Amino acid sequence: MSEKNSDNNTPATLDSPPVPGRRTFLRAAAWGGGILGLGGLAGYAAKRFSGGQPARTATPPLGDEFTYDVSRFQKSDPALIRYEEVTRFPCGLERGRNITASADGSIWVAGTGGIRKLSNEGKLLLTIEIDEPVYSVVIRKTGEILAGMAGKISVLDGSGNETAIWSDYPDNFLPTSISLVGDRIFVADAGNRVVLKLDASGNKTGIIGERDLARNIAGFMVPSPYFCVRMAPDGLLRVTNPGEHRIEAYTFEGDLEAGWGKSSFAVEGFCGCCNPVSFDIFPDGSFVTCEKGLPRVKLYDPEGNFTGLVAGPDAFPEYLKAANAGTPHSLGSGIYAAIDPTGRVLVLDAVGGTVRIMKPKD
Amino acid sequence: MAEPSSSINRRELLKSTARALGLLGVGSGAGLLSAREKKSDTRWQINPDLCIQCGRCATECVLKVSAVKCTHSFGVCGYCKLCTGYFEPEPINLDEGAENQLCPTGAIKRTFIEDPYYEYNIINDLCVGCGKCVKGCNMFGNGSLYLQVHQDRCLNCNTCAIAIACPAQAFVRVPVGKPYLLRGKGGAHK
Numbered sequence: 001m002s003e004k005n006s007d008n009n010t011p012a013t014l015d016s017p018p019v020p021g022r023r024t025f026l027r028a029a030a031w032g033g034g035i036l037g038l039g040g041l042a043g044y045a046a047k048r049f050s051g052g053q054p055a056r057t058a059t060p061p062l063g064d065e066f067t068y069d070v071s072r073f074q075k076s077d078p079a080l081i082r083y084e085e086v087t088r089f090p091c092g093l094e095r096g097r098n099i100t101a102s103a104d105g106s107i108w109v110a111g112t113g114g115i116r117k118l119s120n121e122g123k124l125l126l127t128i129e130i131d132e133p134v135y136s137v138v139i140r141k142t143g144e145i146l147a148g149m150a151g152k153i154s155v156l157d158g159s160g161n162e163t164a165i166w167s168d169y170p171d172n173f174l175p176t177s178i179s180l181v182g183d184r185i186f187v188a189d190a191g192n193r194v195v196l197k198l199d200a201s202g203n204k205t206g207i208i209g210e211r212d213l214a215r216n217i218a219g220f221m222v223p224s225p226y227f228c229v230r231m232a233p234d235g236l237l238r239v240t241n242p243g244e245h246r247i248e249a250y251t252f253e254g255d256l257e258a259g260w261g262k263s264s265f266a267v268e269g270f271c272g273c274c275n276p277v278s279f280d281i282f283p284d285g286s287f288v289t290c291e292k293g294l295p296r297v298k299l300y301d302p303e304g305n306f307t308g309l310v311a312g313p314d315a316f317p318e319y320l321k322a323a324n325a326g327t328p329h330s331l332g333s334g335i336y337a338a339i340d341p342t343g344r345v346l347v348l349d350a351v352g353g354t355v356r357i358m359k360p361k362d
Numbered sequence: 363m364a365e366p367s368s369s370i371n372r373r374e375l376l377k378s379t380a381r382a383l384g385l386l387g388v389g390s391g392a393g394l395l396s397a398r399e400k401k402s403d404t405r406w407q408i409n410p411d412l413c414i415q416c417g418r419c420a421t422e423c424v425l426k427v428s429a430v431k432c433t434h435s436f437g438v439c440g441y442c443k444l445c446t447g448y449f450e451p452e453p454i455n456l457d458e459g460a461e462n463q464l465c466p467t468g469a470i471k472r473t474f475i476e477d478p479y480y481e482y483n484i485i486n487d488l489c490v491g492c493g494k495c496v497k498g499c500n501m502f503g504n505g506s507l508y509l510q511v512h513q514d515r516c517l518n519c520n521t522c523a524i525a526i527a528c529p530a531q532a533f534v535r536v537p538v539g540k541p542y543l544l545r546g547k548g549g550a551h552k
Contacts, residue, residue: 035391039387042390067494263456265452271451
């Protein structure tokens, strides 16, 4: 028995399977390809959009015990505020790290971007562009500028031209504060957690604050690059011990004479990992201190008793906003203060990028 | 001209159906493999510089206990005696008493190294990824504590439930060969 194939009239027999015609073959191939494609699409979609995604179950929100809340410390008592703001202006730097006033009353700020000299009205008097962050700046009586950077101190003339580089210092040298005492220079080296004593040419002549339990010196605890040294009118150096929340008094020979400061979030204490981050000393020996985390600029008498606020946390709304948001973290978010020749307090807010001039309330 | 007959017998029908199902299966398999291959190139991770420690990592993960945990970069840590990631803002004492600890689940271990330094380690089994300690560390410290998706727990969902809920868009896809975004030179995933 034989029959015709419907497509091409080729004979088909029962003995051999029917040979599909070209049209039948193409149609079957198209169907097969389509089905294969559909399957592929279905598989891909299943995996990409639903596969491997476990069903979610509703999770209750976290309780209060999971919330970090220091808002009660971010408000200050108006009765404690002893200063008022005269003016404020941009510091002109990407990230300020130090502030000082020269004898003529000019304001100098240093940080990421170099050094800026500003007038009391905020007018830019001099721009010194430096590619690396400047951690400290001080102006000599000669008008020379000492700029502390990682690994070195750069000596600049009054116009900002580099005249010398002092770099014969220990590894990790990070000069976050420089204090001038006559011909002597004291440098707070945050990288090595000591104060270096230098001569007028920058040669190292001594070290202050090295751990020496026989001399009752536990050493400085400096968790982050905030470490400050100043000369007090009583003839002793004052150095922050930020990890211990203290300001300590040392002789030029490195003997620890006294110290004050206590750990507390309350307004009279210092809190966080490394506070105070900076300070300056009035001619009567009293202190102005600065803190990060809770941005506070505070006043202490020469014995370290809290006497009032220059500015409380609520005076730094941009800072608090950034701090409460959780980013950026507190590295590079210091508050710095310097006392100008007229007794006013200059405050550099690294987060807000401003300099404020504060004067005592009448 | 007569129309070709379109009727098929049962055997042909079964044969065609089997063939079609086979093709569909092969296609699905190929599709699945293709999708899997694309996804396995990357993993979910948190950019610590964008994270705002909102707490959603602890509540939004499809896992019962989140795949997000606190991570500690020892090279960034100050080994502080008063760690603001470990202690309550006003601790009664600077010791390991539960009443002084910030972490509600006790997931940070404090170990004395030498006066005045202490080491802090995260106990992963206890950490729920709430970010409370991270907030304390970021606000006052060096930011050595931060949240990371732990890849040994993460299911690498196609659409991460935390990423959808993250208000800071801190969830990103990272290459499978470098699945952590660690801070500092000494970044350590412990």
